[in-house]
Amino acid sequence: MIDGLDPEYLATCPAPNLQRFASDGFHVSGGGMMPSVTNVNNTTMVTGHYPAQHGIVSNYWLDRQAGIEEYVESGEFICSETIFAQCRRQGGRSLLAASKDKLRRLLGDDTDLAFSSESPTTQAVAAAGNPPDVYSLEVNAWTINAARSALNAQHYDLAFIASTDYAMHTYGPDHPESRRHITILDEALGQLVADIPDIQLLITADHGMSDKRRMLHLPAVLAKRGIKARAIPIIKDHYVVHHSNLGGCIYLHLEDPTALSDALGLLRETDGIEEALPRTEAAERFSLMEERIGDIVVTGSADVVFGDPSEVALPPGLRSHGSSHERQVPIIGYGGDFGGFEFRENRDLGRYVSERVLG
Template identity: 40%
Template sequence: MKTKLLICLDGCSWDYIRASRMPNLASLVKKGTSIECKAIVPTVTNVNNASILTGEFPAIHGISGNYYFDRSTGLETYMDASVFLRCETFLAKASKRKLRTALLTVKDKLRRLLGKDVTNSFSVEAPSSWAIEKIGKPPSIYSSEASLWLLDATMELIVEDPFDLVYVSTTDYVPHIYGPFSERAREYMERIDERVGLLLERGIAFGITSDHGMTEKRIKVDLEKALLERNIKAKVLPIIKDEYVTHHQNLGGSVYLYLEEPREALKAKEVIANIEGMEAVLTAWEAREMFGLPLDRIGDLFALGDERTVFGPVSRGLIEDVRLRSHGSLHELSVPLILSWKTNRMGEKLNSNKEAFRLLLYG
């Protein structure tokens, strides 16, 4: 089997592509397949990488966020181990068919979450000795160089020891810090385009998509305090929370709420709906129906902020000003899906990044 490669450019919406000089990607868009599709809700890394690699909604694969609260034990943990995944990835299935598979990530959490039964996997945080020998010591994950190092390692991997199926996931450090029209973001995207050119030169069949976009956030809302003022006790779980606090300060555009008294869900929903910065608040059942979320892993309510809002503790009052770029809401849904060939499946409803791997495999 000729190598097939899928690249997830973390945090990269079409805005970053359109704002930059990317002749190789422009050629790819013209000669191949280009679709403006949607990410999976909530728009966070673990959920969407799991959906891309399984082709399923969270209700099937089980990954509800970057962070998890086990109501039965009262324990909180990062959702970054394969035990949380409820179905096999495309890579695992291919490995069982004796195909050679590889998973390369910047963030090691994704390797731990999605690397089960893969032939070979490594990350910028936990690099293989082979990659260090070929590319050199990896840079800090809090840099634009981390993603570029990973793409260079990918090229070496494909050339040195051909694999059948490869998935690569970069980091969203640059989109978190720089908007699409900034000089630093454009430089980063242009350097990615250079790597795209190398893939085109080698005639490799590959696709590019993203796990979510990125937007400017200007206010932070404290839902726990707002509910407590109405005598409703709740645990507000930050869906975006992970080890990479530098990126987003654990402030995202959506949260799950676990009520001390679940029967107060409708009352709590009414309170939250009237708070500034809210886009929507859904019961767990509504969230399951609307977004395909796993009912047993999303608490009692699912709250979504508007384009400028994130959720977190506020020292005074219920709302305070913030200034950061983050995701998690419905306003980071638009992502690219680009293939290096003309697909014969354009007549189908291709509106989600979770279709990327099926297109890569089946045309």
């Protein structure tokens, strides 16, 4: 999982190994889940299910029953079986290597080995060196190389390697640093394939990336009509250097549920808002678990993020995700028998593993 790998990066940056994998295997353009954020899509990949089944609908949420906001970074929130649990149930061994430690904490249950660049094992450090800073271009290669060393040291039937999108948040596809980052990634992937005999490799992204130039504070918009609302930033996590907790989709919880119709009308008239959907309609449209989302789900135009100016200023040159404009992702398969299986979404990678490899 190459975090934030918008298709534009592959179209712009040289990546000879990825091009070879695509040429010798397959390469299609697929869709990601909504909201187009990390936790939602990675959980989809490792379960093969939509968020309506696995229950991860954001990076950060409001627990309605407890009345508290919290980060969604624990496997206890996942409601369906992962491919790691399926692998273990069938007597296999699995590995998870992540650049971001939040993915180790969220997805690492039922693996035989799970580590991150922020929480490395002594074996990973011995094999790949001290991890680079998580806000660096080199950290993703470290994660891939550490996973490669682990796969060479012991037998694993299944491995999930997850990068971080710091580089994509920071640099557009035509920036020289993007070319350098993709080159580093591509070389690490090439070495992975060279070192692991009979590898079956599937590559995709959790979401794309867009330039953002406008910020909307929706509680203030609604307050003009006397409607009180609580906004929950779906993209929010501990990696604020990436995106300043500003994303293109947000959940709104209304203080007065009877104000729903008026709130929807006002939001739909607001420039920069693409869609404002009531909970049930949003859950059906995006295959989300209804009880875990807001009263209203709002998505923004391609250049819009949602946030509170009293908490954060819109950073110059911000690149972020969360909206429907960051749903398109590449899907590449190499070394396996993928015939007769249709890959349309990043979800299908987990579905392929569950049904064709482990099933």
